[in-house]
Amino acid sequence: xxxxxxxxxxxxxxxxxxxxxxxxxxxxDADNARNSERARLxxxxxxxxxxELARAALLVGAxxxxxxxTAQQREAxxxxxxxxxxxxERLADVxxxxxxxxxxxxxxxxxxxxxxxxxxxxxxxxxxxxDGIIARTVHRVAAExxxxxxxxxPGAKVTVTLTANLELRITNGPAxxxxxxxxxxxxxxxxxxxxxVGGWFEAGPTDDGGFEVRxxxxxRPLPRTTPTHVRRQSTExxxxxxxxxxxxITSVVCAVIAIGVPGYMVFDAVTSVLTPQxxxxxxxGADDDDLDLPLRTRVDNPLGVTxxxxxxxxxxxxxxxxxxxxxxxLHQLCFRDDRLVxxxxxxxxxx
Numbered sequence: 563x564x565x566x567x568x569x570x571x572x573x574x575x576x577x578x579x580x581x582x583x584x585x586x587x588x589x590x591d592a593d594n595a596r597n598s599e600r601a602r603l604x605x606x607x608x609x610x611x612x613x614e615l616a617r618a619a620l621l622v623g624a625x626x627x628x629x630x631x632t633a634q635q636r637e638a639x640x641x642x643x644x645x646x647x648x649x650x651e652r653l654a655d656v657x658x659x660x661x662x663x664x665x666x667x668x669x670x671x672x673x674x675x676x677x678x679x680x681x682x683x684x685x686x687x688x689x690x691x692x693d694g695i696i697a698r699t700v701h702r703v704a705a706e707x708x709x710x711x712x713x714x715x716p717g718a719k720v721t722v723t724l725t726a727n728l729e730l731r732i733t734n735g736p737a738x739x740x741x742x743x744x745x746x747x748x749x750x751x752x753x754x755x756x757x758x759v760g761g762w763f764e765a766g767p768t769d770d771g772g773f774e775v776r777x778x779x780x781x782r783p784l785p786r787t788t789p790t791h792v793r794r795q796s797t798e799x800x801x802x803x804x805x806x807x808x809x810x811i812t813s814v815v816c817a818v819i820a821i822g823v824p825g826y827m828v829f830d831a832v833t834s835v836l837t838p839q840x841x842x843x844x845x846x847g848a849d850d851d852d853l854d855l856p857l858r859t860r861v862d863n864p865l866g867v868t869x870x871x872x873x874x875x876x877x878x879x880x881x882x883x884x885x886x887x888x889x890x891x892l893h894q895l896c897f898r899d900d901r902l903v904x905x906x907x908x909x910x911x912x913x
Contacts, residue, residue, distance in 0.1 A: 563815055566808040573801040615650040619643055668697040671704055671724050678708040682720040688728065695783045699759055700730055706748050707732035707765075707775040718772065728779040736771035752777070760784025827884040834858040836878035836893045841907065850900040864892060864908060873898045880907070 625631070626639040669677070675684050692700065704722065711720055715737035723731045749765050752775070756763040761779040768774050834856050844853050860877045869875045873896040880891040896904035 563812055566804075566811045570801070570804040570808045573804045577798060577801055611653060615646055615653065619646040619650065622646060668694060669701050671700060671722065674701055674704045675708065675722055678705070678712065680708060680711065680720050682708070682722050685721070685723045687726045688724050689726070692728070693782050695759060696728065696779050696781070699755055699761070699777075699779055700724065700728070702755055703730055703752055703763075703775065703777045704732060706752055710748065710773075710775075715773065728781065730777045730779070731774060733768065733774040734772050749775075758783075824884075830858075830861060831879045831884035831889070832882045834860045834879045835882050836880070836895075838880070841880075841893050841905065844895065844902060844905055846902055846905070848902050850897055850902070853902065855895070860892060864910065867894065867908060869894070869896050870898070870904050873903055875904075877908075 622639055622643040626636055626643060628636075628639075631639070671686055671688075672684065675682050708720070708722075711718065711732070711734045715734045718737035719735040721731070721733050723729075723733075752765075753763040756777050756779065759779060760783060761777055763775075763777045765773070765775045836856055840854050844855075855876075856878060860879055864877065867875075875894055875896040878893040878895070880893055881888050883889070890910040892908040892910065894904075894906045894908050895902060
């Protein structure tokens with residue numbers, strides 16, 4: 563029963579943990595949706611408002627060149643054109659902030675390796691263009707992995723491989739011991755970044771004492787499915803199963819106690835009954851083998867009952883029903899050298 567309740571408690575704690583993970587995931591998805599909406603609004607504002615501002619600047623510039631205008635009017639048109647142009651530039655700056663640098667060019671894998679300063683062997687099997695978000699993920703994984711090589715395995719041989727199906731591997735051989743200590747957060751962040759676009763990530767030591775980082779990325783970012791839903795359903799099912807098992811085990815234990823204890827009392831009484839007739843027929847001095855006695859004796863030998871010295875006493879039930887008013891009565895037979903030397907009916911009333 564303690565095991566069953568402990569298991570149920572553990573499953574319930576797992577469900578709570580899954581709930582917090584699901585809440586964090588929903589919050590992250592909301593942030594992603596908010597950022598996407600900001601980028602969409604930025605694009606629309608740039609296309610609509612920017613176009614109108616450019617058109618207004620062009621018209622004001624044409625007005626500035628009109629020969630029929632006075633010098634004062636041309637100066638006013640020039641000031642208006644400068645103001646519209648400045649507004650368009652401010653709008654472009656705001657759009658850049660809203661778009662969160664999504665339109666900036668992404669460094670290629672060759673550029674990442676070159677910037678690291680490592681003498682790495684690069685194999686790029688990808689010949690077609692890579693989606694922008696996927697390219698940024700490749701950039702991030704490669705840059706972080708090469709930075710770890712510089713910190714933890716300086717001087718080690720490094721190979722970087724990007725296959726045509728976007729499987730990235732950064733492997734380094736064994737290196738002399740280094741005093742650099744890492745927190746491990748970089749690899750955790752990489753795993754989360756790769757998972758966000760629908761890929762998988764793993765990192766670990768190699769057989770030759772080196773280290774390898776592997777990431778498999780999709781062609782396009784995949785919609786973020788919530789694996790916590792699956793885990794939550796599994797955990798909820800485990801909790802329901804654990805609760806059923808707990809109830810079942812508790813019910814079985816209670817049933818065993820409720821049935822087993824009275825059952826054993828009945829068994830003990832029935833199998834150790836010495837009837838009044840058998841008690842009367844037991845003659846003092848008779849040999850043990852000549853007496854008609856039950857195979858079992860009672861297990862509850864009475865306390866405080868005196869017996870003749872040097873004898874071995876046995877106790878038998880007087881009634882087969884252990885629940886009647888005489889359930890505590892006992893027949894006492896005492897033997898010396900296998901011969902009956904004393905017998906007594908012990909009357910014990912409850913309460």
